[in-house]
Amino acid sequence: DVKVTQSSRYLVKRTGEKVFLECVQDMDHENMFWYRQDPGLGLRLIYFSYDVKMKEKGDIPEGYSVSREKKERFSLILESASTNQTSMYLCASRGNSLRNFGPGTRLTVT
Amino acid sequence: AQSVTQPDIHITVSEGASLELRCNYSYGATPYLFWYVQSPGQGLQLLLKYFSGDTLVQGIKGFEAEFKRSQSSFNLRKPSVHWSDAAEYFCAVEGPPTGGFKTIFGAGTRLFVKA
Numbered sequence: 001d002v003k004v005t006q007s008s009r010y011l012v013k014r015t016g017e018k019v020f021l022e023c024v025q026d027m028d029h030e031n032m033f034w035y036r037q038d039p040g041l042g043l044r045l046i047y048f049s050y051d052v053k054m055k056e057k058g059d060i061p062e063g064y065s066v067s068r069e070k071k072e073r074f075s076l077i078l079e080s081a082s083t084n085q086t087s088m089y090l091c092a093s094r095g096n097s098l099r100n101f102g103p104g105t106r107l108t109v110t
Numbered sequence: 111a112q113s114v115t116q117p118d119i120h121i122t123v124s125e126g127a128s129l130e131l132r133c134n135y136s137y138g139a140t141p142y143l144f145w146y147v148q149s150p151g152q153g154l155q156l157l158l159k160y161f162s163g164d165t166l167v168q169g170i171k172g173f174e175a176e177f178k179r180s181q182s183s184f185n186l187r188k189p190s191v192h193w194s195d196a197a198e199y200f201c202a203v204e205g206p207p208t209g210g211f212k213t214i215f216g217a218g219t220r221l222f223v224k225a
Contacts, residue, residue: 042200042215090153097142101153
């Protein structure tokens with residue numbers, strides 16, 4: 001089974017802090033994704049990457065950046081966290097047209 | 111514009127009763143279709159998928175879904191719900207391989223199961 005792991009399940013940060021969310025997959029998938037999930041809005045794509053050092057903006061990239069230095073690792077960066085970035089963040093990798101999701105990181109920005 | 115609609119924000123069913131969760135999509139071509147389940151505090155788990163062929167697809171945990179092209183629907187069903195099925199369910203669509211990165215998710219339907 002594909003395993004997608006995220007570095008933290010719960011995270012509390014202060015406004016203005018730089019925040020790193022890490023995601024690692026073990027199936028050599030080329031495609032990786034970061035979503036945020038908010039009640040009533042489903043999952044919204046922040047960024048995705050289709051190869052090492054390659055990235056594309058999703059639907060809501062503002063306030064976020066990403067890094068993909070190694071195939072298995074895809075990092076989401078909040079340069080200066082704000083309270084409206086309090087959310088659940090889900091990472092996924094994609095192989096054979098199937099997405100595999102990590103357990104999520106619930107980020108609270110105070 | 112491409113979209114996925116799950117008309118029901120939440121549904122409550124009795125344990126042992128049948129279940130149908132609705133999903134309608136708007137897409138230029140026949141997309142790939144998915145249903146995911148998310149238990150509290152967990153990531154999303156794939157229940158089933160439709161790529162082509164037989165329009166009735168079987169998934170895990172006793173779920174099935176039927177693709178109806180004429181209605182642009184992909185409703186999820188289960189004949190007898192168990193208390194452990196209480197979770198949030200997401201329908202999703204994805205374009206053909208050329209547009210496969212842009213999966214669109216519905217807003218979700220939360221299922222409550224009463225004893």
